[in-house]
Amino acid sequence: MAKTSSMYIRIDPEVKADVEMIYSQYGMSVTDAINVFLYTSRNIGGLPFDLRPATFNAETLEAMKEGNRIIKSGKSRFESAEEMFEDLKS
Numbered sequence: 001m002a003k004t005s006s007m008y009i010r011i012d013p014e015v016k017a018d019v020e021m022i023y024s025q026y027g028m029s030v031t032d033a034i035n036v037f038l039y040t041s042r043n044i045g046g047l048p049f050d051l052r053p054a055t056f057n058a059e060t061l062e063a064m065k066e067g068n069r070i071i072k073s074g075k076s077r078f079e080s081a082e083e084m085f086e087d088l089k090s
Contacts, residue, residue: 007034 040048078084
């Protein structure tokens with residue numbers, strides 16, 4: 001199908017330069033990438049990615065909280081690497 005319509009967008013010049021470098025690694029222009037986005041959106045009937053926030057199970061949430069506590073305290077959960085490896089074995 002021939003391209004007969006134009007779209008004009010305003011975008012931060014730094015963002016444009018960054019994505020031009022990214023897409024050029026795939027041999028694509030920004031226009032090519034936008035066309036892929038639009039065709040894919042049309043084909044699946046919506047955005048081609050998930051906008052929902054990540055959800056984590058209780059174990060992962062607790063591990064994240066523990067990591068944050070460790071970072072804030074400036075201390076490690078283990079006194080040594082050997083202690084850490086022993087904990088991993090159990």
